[in-house]
Amino acid sequence: MKKILIVEDEVLIAQSLRKLLEKRGHQVQTTESGHEAIGLIANGDFDRIVCDLMLQDISGFDVLEESRRRFTPEVMGQKFIIMTAYNSPQVLEKAREYNCEILNKPFENLQDAMTKIAGEG
Amino acid sequence: MSDRKREHLALPLASANVRFIGDTLLELAHASTSPSDTWEDRALIELSEMAQPIFFGSVIDTEARSYLGKLSATISLKSGLDGFFQLRRFKEFKLGVLLVHQKGESQAWQIGAGSSPDSFTHGLDLEKFNTFYNTVKKSKNGLFTTQQSKNQWLPFGGAFLAETFSFRRFNAVWVITREEFLACNSEEVSQFRYFSQLQGLWLERLIELEFSDLRLAEIMWVLDRCPLPVILQDAQGVAIFTNAAYPLQGHGTELTWIPLGKGHELGVGKTEDWDSTQIDVFHKHKISLLGDLFNTLRHELSNPLFGLGLACDLLLTSESPDDTLTMLKEIKKNVLRSQLIIHNLSKLYSEQDSALTCDVVQVLNEALTLAKSELKAVKKQQSPKNFTEPLMVEGRPLLVVQILFNLLVNSAQAMRSQSVTPEISIQVETLTDKIEITLSDNGPGLPPLIRENLFRPFHTTKAQGHGLGLALSRDLALKIGGDLTYLESAQGAAFRLTLKRVP
Numbered sequence: 001m002k003k004i005l006i007v008e009d010e011v012l013i014a015q016s017l018r019k020l021l022e023k024r025g026h027q028v029q030t031t032e033s034g035h036e037a038i039g040l041i042a043n044g045d046f047d048r049i050v051c052d053l054m055l056q057d058i059s060g061f062d063v064l065e066e067s068r069r070r071f072t073p074e075v076m077g078q079k080f081i082i083m084t085a086y087n088s089p090q091v092l093e094k095a096r097e098y099n100c101e102i103l104n105k106p107f108e109n110l111q112d113a114m115t116k117i118a119g120e121g
Numbered sequence: 122m123s124d125r126k127r128e129h130l131a132l133p134l135a136s137a138n139v140r141f142i143g144d145t146l147l148e149l150a151h152a153s154t155s156p157s158d159t160w161e162d163r164a165l166i167e168l169s170e171m172a173q174p175i176f177f178g179s180v181i182d183t184e185a186r187s188y189l190g191k192l193s194a195t196i197s198l199k200s201g202l203d204g205f206f207q208l209r210r211f212k213e214f215k216l217g218v219l220l221v222h223q224k225g226e227s228q229a230w231q232i233g234a235g236s237s238p239d240s241f242t243h244g245l246d247l248e249k250f251n252t253f254y255n256t257v258k259k260s261k262n263g264l265f266t267t268q269q270s271k272n273q274w275l276p277f278g279g280a281f282l283a284e285t286f287s288f289r290r291f292n293a294v295w296v297i298t299r300e301e302f303l304a305c306n307s308e309e310v311s312q313f314r315y316f317s318q319l320q321g322l323w324l325e326r327l328i329e330l331e332f333s334d335l336r337l338a339e340i341m342w343v344l345d346r347c348p349l350p351v352i353l354q355d356a357q358g359v360a361i362f363t364n365a366a367y368p369l370q371g372h373g374t375e376l377t378w379i380p381l382g383k384g385h386e387l388g389v390g391k392t393e394d395w396d397s398t399q400i401d402v403f404h405k406h407k408i409s410l411l412g413d414l415f416n417t418l419r420h421e422l423s424n425p426l427f428g429l430g431l432a433c434d435l436l437l438t439s440e441s442p443d444d445t446l447t448m449l450k451e452i453k454k455n456v457l458r459s460q461l462i463i464h465n466l467s468k469l470y471s472e473q474d475s476a477l478t479c480d481v482v483q484v485l486n487e488a489l490t491l492a493k494s495e496l497k498a499v500k501k502q503q504s505p506k507n508f509t510e511p512l513m514v515e516g517r518p519l520l521v522v523q524i525l526f527n528l529l530v531n532s533a534q535a536m537r538s539q540s541v542t543p544e545i546s547i548q549v550e551t552l553t554d555k556i557e558i559t560l561s562d563n564g565p566g567l568p569p570l571i572r573e574n575l576f577r578p579f580h581t582t583k584a585q586g587h588g589l590g591l592a593l594s595r596d597l598a599l600k601i602g603g604d605l606t607y608l609e610s611a612q613g614a615a616f617r618l619t620l621k622r623v624p
Contacts, residue, residue, distance in 0.1 A: 010424045010425070010427075010428050011428075012425070012428030012429065012431070012432055013424065013427060013428040013431055016428065016431035016432045016434070016435045017431060019435050020431070020434065020435050020438075023435075023438060054302075059302075059303075085423045085424070085427070088301075088303070089213075090213075090303050090306075091303070093306075094303075094306075105423065105424075105427050106423075106426070106427045106430055106460050107431075110434050
């Protein structure tokens, strides 16, 4: 069982992901706001954080950047997955810089995506 | 000391040095009646030596050298600015805007540059210019975004880089953007500052030229929009101005050369190509509009579709009655189809995807997916049914898909009201140096009178058509070294698209 945070402003995506992950036995929390996510990450002990790149308030990388200041950068990078439909070269380069994973939307394979999110791979 | 701190300290120092060399260069340029390579080279070497330790290793490389060479040769501010986007390190930047204010005037100007199809020059409120100029001047890193309320009037959206210039008679701000919201990284910031300073050495001369006679700018503007290819060359045969139609039409078209004095020559494309040139401009605008429209749609549709797909996945894993499961599977299938259309279209309209060859099998499938709604009741026969390997041909995928899509939709529309089951057969034949795709239908066919005018632009038999479909398709086919012909057949209409095989 992993403790997972989903940061996604599309309610249908966030809730579907939550239920799918809960079915696999994980404990899941969701939030629509990047700022709220930073607070939750600071106070919660999450094993994995799935964060959309384009949130309403700030970008997914902003959430990661802010969280890295409070924790060991390497550990935070390993926990973080940026979810995006726009994996431009800049996004990939940034992900390399932060040493975090990228998950493309839409998922090519649901099971693989779930495994990646839970860090079981 | 961290690199970031060094950068902050080094840049003002560097800019002062560069400015000094710039002034020296300008004086040299004014003093010399015919600037030769020698003084320019010497000055550049000097500049490079002085700049090298300051920019810690960013030596003036070959690319920068050739850019500076072009800048010193051109007389068009717009060409000079456009050259910035040819630099490999800025190739991801789409658009630039130069804001210029001539001291003492009550109005400022903004001049568009870059790969945006609509270059422009128009007036700008002086107060806006001053506020913007001061904000940029005071900024430490030159990084901004149009989300900040004071920048919302800028003619693009997203993050941008900006640098100010203060010349004797002008103040200016140079802005470049990728037109996306992701901020630029520190390497881009330092490259931009470095290149803007180099550019600044010649910018004053180009602005002076441009503003010395605003009518010149007006003429350039008009020439740029001329549907015929226009090119201006200097005595050495170096192009110093090309208009928007030139890259599309100029190569391969015979040009008429008009001597202009001082060895300059003006090349103008032949007027007998008028019809196809007109189509080209029309087509270019249409494609660019479609691209914009599609990007917006993709942005708006991707997330809801992804959410619907995930919700289906979730519900499919729960215990539900059989008919609910069937419905869910159907919804999921439709979501996947919509996502596939978006995916294929993004590949087609992506600027990064500038492949010059494509796989016939793939483009054929894409055209069929796109035309799926039109082809709903149409029986399709394809031979061969399966392809064992890709069939590579010359031509951008977007163009080939467009030709095939046009032909499929034409056929489907022609067969719409017939009593027999509409049928389209697609035959792909592989020859040594070409591939022939023949599309035939069992529709009403074409009367002889129409056949003669088939490929003429603006000729249509459809109540709502613009008569460009077939003319445009053949024009596109010819452009990629292929052809589109009408085949005589006993029943229905048949078209053959010939494409050049990639060896």
